[in-house]
Amino acid sequence: MTGANLENCSVSDPISFDDFMKVDVRVGRIVEAEVFPEARKPAYKMRIDFGPDIGIRKTSAQITTHYTPDTLVGKLVMAVVNFPPRQIGPVMSEVLTLGVPDADGNVVLLTPDRDVPIGGRLF
Template identity: 50%
Template sequence: MEEISWSDFEKVDMRVGTILNVADFPKARKPAYQLTIDFGDELGIKQSSAQITVHYSKEELLGKQIVAIVNFPKKQIANFFSECLVTGFADDNGDIILTTVEKKVPNGAKLM
């Protein structure tokens, strides 16, 4: 694994956001949801596509605080533009478990 410098790490802007809306994404190649996420006053509302349908129902995602990278360029996935990358870890089957916070923090809080 290549080492990075502290300045490299500082370029990655990871923030906490609360999921406001979850919709099915039938045009995605793999099962996915379209997420609407509130990142607070500074960043506002962003959208993301996430392949997290194995471990999460739409209902349990509503109101969940997640960690996302918010400074990637927009990426078009089918007819949808993803504005941030929701982070997570793969389980033994390669299905994603979301990165979340243990206790509620303000939307837009930056990973330090």
């Protein structure tokens, strides 16, 4: 997960399917990405389009190792869209963009391997 260092965690306690269904993970397309100079660690500010039902949401992510703003724009990503907004410096983050660590602990974004409609929910 971007914004959290979870790669060394053990398997979490079991949850019910109903608990899982409470987490709303959707596919969105990054429409803007720029350097976030006010962040404590290198990061980007992004705007992600989740389609007409959800709209465009803002977020930030520490993903500067593998991505540049130019390579991010147009990319499909997976994000949690129903967490409450969180203030990160001057940015109000409205979604949590999902990723996994590479061998060095740097974030690799979770992305669909095919072009899919934005706004689609993970199931």
